[in-house]
Amino acid sequence: MKYLWLIVVCLFPQTVSAQSDWQEVLRDWMTAEDVEEAYSEDAMEFLANLAEQKINLNQTSREELESLPFLSSQQVEEIVAYIDRYHPLRTLNELMMIKSLDWNTRRLLLCFVEIGDEAPQRQRLDWSKMLKEGKQQVMTTVKIPLYQRKGDRQGYAGYPYRHDIRYQFNSRDRLKFGLTAAQDAGEPFFANKNKLGYDHYSYYFQLRNTGRLEELNVGMYRVQMGMGLVMNTAFYLGKLASLSSLGRSSHVLTAYSSRSASNFLRGAAATVRLSDHWKVTAFASYRPVDATLNSNGSVRTIVSDGYHRTEAELAKKDNTHELDLGFRLSWKPSLKKLSDSTATARKGLPFLNFNAVFTHFDRRIVPYTSSSSQLYRRDALSGNDFLNVSLDYGYTNHRFSFSGETAMNRSGALAALHMLRYRLSEEWTAMVLHRYYEQRYTAFHARSFSEGSSVQNEHGLYTGLAWSPSRSLQLQGYVDYAHFPGPRYLVSTTSDAVDALLFARVLYKRYTLEGRYRFHLRQRDNDTKTLLRNRYEHRGRLLLSFPLARLTLQTQADGVLFHTQTGNSRGVMVSQQASWQYRMLRVSANIGWFHTDDYDSRIYQYDPSVLYDFSFPVNYGHGIRYSVLARADVGRWMLAAKLGVLNYFDRAVISSGLQQIDASSQPDILLQARFKF
Numbered sequence: 001m002k003y004l005w006l007i008v009v010c011l012f013p014q015t016v017s018a019q020s021d022w023q024e025v026l027r028d029w030m031t032a033e034d035v036e037e038a039y040s041e042d043a044m045e046f047l048a049n050l051a052e053q054k055i056n057l058n059q060t061s062r063e064e065l066e067s068l069p070f071l072s073s074q075q076v077e078e079i080v081a082y083i084d085r086y087h088p089l090r091t092l093n094e095l096m097m098i099k100s101l102d103w104n105t106r107r108l109l110l111c112f113v114e115i116g117d118e119a120p121q122r123q124r125l126d127w128s129k130m131l132k133e134g135k136q137q138v139m140t141t142v143k144i145p146l147y148q149r150k151g152d153r154q155g156y157a158g159y160p161y162r163h164d165i166r167y168q169f170n171s172r173d174r175l176k177f178g179l180t181a182a183q184d185a186g187e188p189f190f191a192n193k194n195k196l197g198y199d200h201y202s203y204y205f206q207l208r209n210t211g212r213l214e215e216l217n218v219g220m221y222r223v224q225m226g227m228g229l230v231m232n233t234a235f236y237l238g239k240l241a242s243l244s245s246l247g248r249s250s251h252v253l254t255a256y257s258s259r260s261a262s263n264f265l266r267g268a269a270a271t272v273r274l275s276d277h278w279k280v281t282a283f284a285s286y287r288p289v290d291a292t293l294n295s296n297g298s299v300r301t302i303v304s305d306g307y308h309r310t311e312a313e314l315a316k317k318d319n320t321h322e323l324d325l326g327f328r329l330s331w332k333p334s335l336k337k338l339s340d341s342t343a344t345a346r347k348g349l350p351f352l353n354f355n356a357v358f359t360h361f362d363r364r365i366v367p368y369t370s371s372s373s374q375l376y377r378r379d380a381l382s383g384n385d386f387l388n389v390s391l392d393y394g395y396t397n398h399r400f401s402f403s404g405e406t407a408m409n410r411s412g413a414l415a416a417l418h419m420l421r422y423r424l425s426e427e428w429t430a431m432v433l434h435r436y437y438e439q440r441y442t443a444f445h446a447r448s449f450s451e452g453s454s455v456q457n458e459h460g461l462y463t464g465l466a467w468s469p470s471r472s473l474q475l476q477g478y479v480d481y482a483h484f485p486g487p488r489y490l491v492s493t494t495s496d497a498v499d500a501l502l503f504a505r506v507l508y509k510r511y512t513l514e515g516r517y518r519f520h521l522r523q524r525d526n527d528t529k530t531l532l533r534n535r536y537e538h539r540g541r542l543l544l545s546f547p548l549a550r551l552t553l554q555t556q557a558d559g560v561l562f563h564t565q566t567g568n569s570r571g572v573m574v575s576q577q578a579s580w581q582y583r584m585l586r587v588s589a590n591i592g593w594f595h596t597d598d599y600d601s602r603i604y605q606y607d608p609s610v611l612y613d614f615s616f617p618v619n620y621g622h623g624i625r626y627s628v629l630a631r632a633d634v635g636r637w638m639l640a641a642k643l644g645v646l647n648y649f650d651r652a653v654i655s656s657g658l659q660q661i662d663a664s665s666q667p668d669i670l671l672q673a674r675f676k677f
Contacts, residue, residue: 151658571596
């Protein structure tokens with residue numbers, strides 16, 4: 001029967017398509033609220049790099065598959081076991097045989113993998129050969145506003161254009177190095193504090209798979225440990241999407257090539273295999289950071305937006321320095337080859353890791369004083385030196401996976417996160433997640449699952465259930481309850497939150513119908529800070545997608561109801577997207593009409609964009625947003641251009657302060673060119 005199914009998927013390859021654009025697939029896979037809360041430019045660049053350097057499933061490893069943040073530990077194990085049993089794979093349609101991969105996850109996976117030759121014999125390090133076989137590319141992007149901000153006339157120190165240039169060398173993903181130079185609109189260029197040209201430079205060197213040295217990073221890089229309770233500067237998408245990658249056994253070291261000027265380390269990091277069971281990772285980093293200072297020269301807040309446009313912003317640039325030292329000691333069973341995974345997928349795979357991170361700032365951090373009215377900052381990071389240690393652990397087999405991390409800071413405060421995912425049958429999957437973050441727990445580089453904005457001051461329980469009786473039907477829902485023992489931003493006492501979502505997708509022939517409803521309850525102080533008021537948010541969406549030859553159409557309707565004791569706020573948006581591709585040319589167009597009462601009922605709309613630029617703009621008020629994107633791949637050249645326009649019907653002035661535009665329309669042009677050699 002197994003071989004009969006293999007014949008079926010090979011005869012009907014149209015059942016899954018590898019030609020999908022990963023940004024569009026990711027948009028379907030996530031909620032707009034995740035984008036609002038956690039999407040970042042560097043996260044999108046991380047995925048863009050993965051999409052550009054696809055994983056060859058016939059030469060892959062468990063560690064390489066774990067670099068894909070949307071795969072769960074169970075899915076990674078089953079993919080590895082399937083590859084071992086049926087290698088070499090002949091077509092990507094064989095992924096349909098892996099039962100833990102639901103339709104949408106499989107569709108997203110196809111954007112990052114390919115079928116190539118079988119794995120060659122392990123080769124010695126040959127620098128001349130790697131340099132000869134390496135592939136290079138240079139790419140530049142510029143954003144041109146067809147309007148003028150108030151700061152462009154007086155206030156900003158630089159030109160109104162955003163631009164960057166990138167160079168990268170990559171030899172079979174074993175040797176990689178490159179440079180990214182980036183400039184935001186309004187920042188000085190070859191002037192002021194940017195006398196070396198661009199405002200931000202990312203430079204990196206990465207070497208992998210050289211005997212016991214599994215990886216070496218010099219320059220700028222990211223580190224991810226455990227479930228993110230002590231260190232996570234790597235990929236993070238938000239509360240809902242992070243559920244897939246939480247609890248995987250191996251950490252991630254990756255080169256940092258983003259144009260974003262935050263969330264990275266600078267120095268050196270390496271992973272060394274000590275034996276078949278043990279490996280160690282160590283890193284050292286020293287870098288300048290931006291900070292808002294108190295009158296006595298101490299730090300009030302660390303600034304991470306990376307903007308240096310005005311004299312005030314330039315005064316904060318690199319005025320503080322940060323030292324980070326850390327290591328990770330990892331143990332797991334010996335898996336010398338993929339064939340060990342077939343039995344392990346059923347018996348189970350345990351792992352255990354010890355993590356430690358030390359952070360030092362040359363200025364003392366003092367976020368709260370006795371005269372401050374911001375009670376939520378009372379337990380924020382304070383001092384010069386910070387130490388965090390943790391144990392992360394887990395066990396995975398073909399039916400369930402358990403993972404957890406328990407962390408402690410130097411004052412003895414605890415943070416713990418545990419997750420259990422169980423596949424009840426081929427159709428049903430259930431998940432439970434519990435987190436306990438003490439109010440006094442602080443970790444400068446911690447990022448993990450939370451309802452709040454940090455790994456602190458939160459206790460919560462998440463329960464989710466998914467039902468996929470067939471490829472044509474998928475139902476999913478979850479309920480997440482969070483309790484906050486201490487004050488938070490705009491909340492001066494103990495509070496609670498409830499988040500629930502119901503999602504359904506129906507496939508009929510070539511048509512896809514998707515619907516979702518999300519309920520969110522949050523609490524906030526009243527005007528006199530004597531009582532908490534509940535804030536209820538209801539969001540709904542209907543989406544219909546249907547392909548017509550080379551043309552794909554997608555119609556979407558969104559609705560929002562925001563309710564408080566003082567009144568209601570409503571919003572609606574209807575949008576249409578069309579994508580057309582013929583040989584070397586690809587064109588996408590998007591238009592959406594929106595009408596909301598205020599910012600509380602805002603709605604987000606996916607907007608196709610150029611490489612390394614993920615656009616999910618916020619819409620509120622009354623207006624229309626439209627864009628046209630064209631891309632042509634001609635030989636070694638890729639050329640792309642995008643026109644995007646936001647036009648309001650209810651105002652003659654857009655934004656405020658130095659960002660103010662004295663018009664009701666905001667058009668932008670994005671131009672991009674890439675050359676491979």
